[in-house]
Amino acid sequence: MMDWLEYRKQLMGRIGEVGKLSPDTLAGYQTLSKAGQKTGHLDAKTRELIALAVAVTTRCDGCITVHTGEALKHGANHGEIAEALGVAIALNAGAALVYSARVMDAVSAHEAVSTA
Numbered sequence: 001m002m003d004w005l006e007y008r009k010q011l012m013g014r015i016g017e018v019g020k021l022s023p024d025t026l027a028g029y030q031t032l033s034k035a036g037q038k039t040g041h042l043d044a045k046t047r048e049l050i051a052l053a054v055a056v057t058t059r060c061d062g063c064i065t066v067h068t069g070e071a072l073k074h075g076a077n078h079g080e081i082a083e084a085l086g087v088a089i090a091l092n093a094g095a096a097l098v099y100s101a102r103v104m105d106a107v108s109a110h111e112a113v114s115t116a
Helices: 004-021 023-039 044-058 061-073 078-115
Strands: none
Touching: 004 023, 004 061, 023 044, 044 061, 044 078, 061 078
């Protein structure tokens, strides 16, 4: 398994390099990242649990290490994290099912052309 804390440290260093080369890109990302906090509709822990589920669905290791630390910092426990991950797992399975239906639709379209 990964050394997540070392990875996070290295990642932050590289992101800092990107920020020096393209400060507006980093500033834009930071603006997006902070936008949800300003509405006050969700608490920080809930936002971080959602971020973890999204990190899994987008397969972003950097997001996983950053948002795991933040979720824990905001009081998330193992059960809450596991439940959020369960949502990600269900959605990924659901997305695979939906896209499987799309494949079957494409098969029908291709067969219709080949038999015409």
